Amino acid sequence: MALRKPPLRDVHDARGATFTEFGGWDMPVEFESITDEHRAVREEVGIFDVSHMGEIEVAGPDAEALMQRLTTNDVTALDPGDSHYSMITDEDGVIVDDTVVYRLPEGDEAEFLFVPNAGHDEQMHEHWTAHRNEWDLDATVSNATDEYAMFALQGPDAPELLGEVAEESILDLQKFEAKYATVAGVECWTARTGYTGEDGFELVLPAAEAETVWEALDCQPCGLGARDTLRLEMGFLLSGQDFDHEDDPRNPYEAGVGWTVKLDTEFVGRDALERVEAEGVEEEFVGIKLVDRGVPRHGYDVTNTDDVIIGQVTSGTMSPTLGEPIALGYVPTEYADPGAVVNVVVRGQSKKAKIANTPFLSD
Amino acid sequence: MSFDVPADRKYMESHEWVTDADDTAKVGITDFAQDELGDVVFVELPDEGDDLTKDEEFGVVESIKAVSDLYSPVNGTVVAVNEALADQPELVNDDPFGDGWMLEVELDDDSGMDDLLSADEYREQIE
Numbered sequence: 001m002a003l004r005k006p007p008l009r010d011v012h013d014a015r016g017a018t019f020t021e022f023g024g025w026d027m028p029v030e031f032e033s034i035t036d037e038h039r040a041v042r043e044e045v046g047i048f049d050v051s052h053m054g055e056i057e058v059a060g061p062d063a064e065a066l067m068q069r070l071t072t073n074d075v076t077a078l079d080p081g082d083s084h085y086s087m088i089t090d091e092d093g094v095i096v097d098d099t100v101v102y103r104l105p106e107g108d109e110a111e112f113l114f115v116p117n118a119g120h121d122e123q124m125h126e127h128w129t130a131h132r133n134e135w136d137l138d139a140t141v142s143n144a145t146d147e148y149a150m151f152a153l154q155g156p157d158a159p160e161l162l163g164e165v166a167e168e169s170i171l172d173l174q175k176f177e178a179k180y181a182t183v184a185g186v187e188c189w190t191a192r193t194g195y196t197g198e199d200g201f202e203l204v205l206p207a208a209e210a211e212t213v214w215e216a217l218d219c220q221p222c223g224l225g226a227r228d229t230l231r232l233e234m235g236f237l238l239s240g241q242d243f244d245h246e247d248d249p250r251n252p253y254e255a256g257v258g259w260t261v262k263l264d265t266e267f268v269g270r271d272a273l274e275r276v277e278a279e280g281v282e283e284e285f286v287g288i289k290l291v292d293r294g295v296p297r298h299g300y301d302v303t304n305t306d307d308v309i310i311g312q313v314t315s316g317t318m319s320p321t322l323g324e325p326i327a328l329g330y331v332p333t334e335y336a337d338p339g340a341v342v343n344v345v346v347r348g349q350s351k352k353a354k355i356a357n358t359p360f361l362s363d
Numbered sequence: 364m365s366f367d368v369p370a371d372r373k374y375m376e377s378h379e380w381v382t383d384a385d386d387t388a389k390v391g392i393t394d395f396a397q398d399e400l401g402d403v404v405f406v407e408l409p410d411e412g413d414d415l416t417k418d419e420e421f422g423v424v425e426s427i428k429a430v431s432d433l434y435s436p437v438n439g440t441v442v443a444v445n446e447a448l449a450d451q452p453e454l455v456n457d458d459p460f461g462d463g464w465m466l467e468v469e470l471d472d473d474s475g476m477d478d479l480l481s482a483d484e485y486r487e488q489i490e
Contacts, residue, residue: 029428030401030428033401033402033456034401034402034427034428035402035427225401225427225428229427293405293407293449294405294407295404295405295425295430297430317427318404318405318425318427320402320427325405347423347430
């Protein structure tokens with residue numbers, strides 16, 4: 001199957017980016033160097049093309065009811081212009097996807113916009129429409145992924161840069177608030193959200209206007225490589241890697257995002273998750289720091305000090321900020337306390353490691 | 364993009380270089396290889412005194428995005444290891460044919476050097 005291309009694929013190519021397949025999309029992985037891009041975001045500002053993320057719009061009288069029944073967080077708590085992080089779970093309480101849900105301003109054609117992960121937009125569109133039909137709700141569901149570009153402007157200087165280019169003030173936006181702002185003459189849904197741990201914004205805009213906005217936000221372009229090292233330093237989940245509905249099924253409590261589950265609402269998976277919440281989990285998502293030298297990677301075994309396999313690394317890298325090897329993964333709860341000594345098996349060699357608090361940068 | 368391929372050494376298809384010597388040679392990876400790997404963050408090398416066998420693994424180089432095995436271009440014995448790479452693996456990116464060298468090897472009589480690619484042959488492979 002042909003890879004889907006972000007609107008600016010050729011612009012990035014001309015800029016010298018290298019590309020990788022991600023969720024069925026041909027995305028820039030690196031422009032200059034992953035560490036340079038990473039540092040730009042931690043210390044100044046960088047911009048990511050994240051047009052591979054999905055956009056699903058939900059409208060109509062029962063839009064809120066549909067969103068409430070398919071996501072774990074409480075959408076009734078969202079005022080227009082608010083957003084929150086949420087999970088989409090199956091009947092067994094297993095995470096199908098994670099997402100950010102936006103309640104759009106009154107008067108907008110749609111009431112909600114949510115952002116599934118790369119390659120999940122069609123699946124989520126089907127999931128929403130099937131349940132709408134089953135529950136006989138009055139709501140329209142539109143997969144607008146191909147209509148929009150999405151950029152993430154991230155870093156301590158992001159507010160200043162966007163503030164210079166946006167016609168409306170964006171500095172009044174609090175974290176997880178959003179509004180329409182005109183950037184280089186283009187109306188952008190502008191949210192103070194992001195995936196790097198830094199201050200910054202995510203902009204959803206018409207695909208046809210992507211280049212205008214990209215050029216106006218003139219700063220270090222960053223690829224998926226830096227996006228991964230930045231999110232990993234924060235301990236943020238990556239769909240398909242830190243959880244996978246088929247290959248590594250996890251519930252939100254195991255994955256450390258139980259706070260997104262509002263058991264006083266009704267949603268698919270609620271009853272299963274109520275049981276998990278009451279009984280507790282057997283494994284927890286933890287940070288791991290290697291004490292010995294080496295680089296932990298996805299799929300490497302985690303062992304106890306008797307060399308018995310107790311878990312796996314789901315994500316790992318050499319932290320560009322810390323200069324230390326860090327990882328995320330699942331271990332049994334008895335090994336999950338920060339400071340507990342474990343091993344990570346790096347290409348057959350057992351490397352000493354310790355369970356660590358996340359975000360790693362706060363240590 | 365054009366890559367540096369010094370004429371005073373020989374090359375493997377797997378992108379290691381070795382200085383063209385009769386007794387003691389240096390070993391590293393090429394400019395092309397470091398560019399393909401991206402930011403090098405870790406290099407695992409053998410110890411001094413270890414024997415190397417041509418075409419067999421002698422270590423690992425890791426960038427943020429990839430892991431790559433290192434293959435010995437020659438038969439010989441490791442007489443020096445570039446200790447600077449432990450703290451500054453980025454030297455492999457910055458200066459792959461100079462400060463980013465990896466090993467110094469005392470060559471066996473049958474070093475296998477003659478089978479390696481010349482600079483021109485290697486340049487053809489990567490272009």
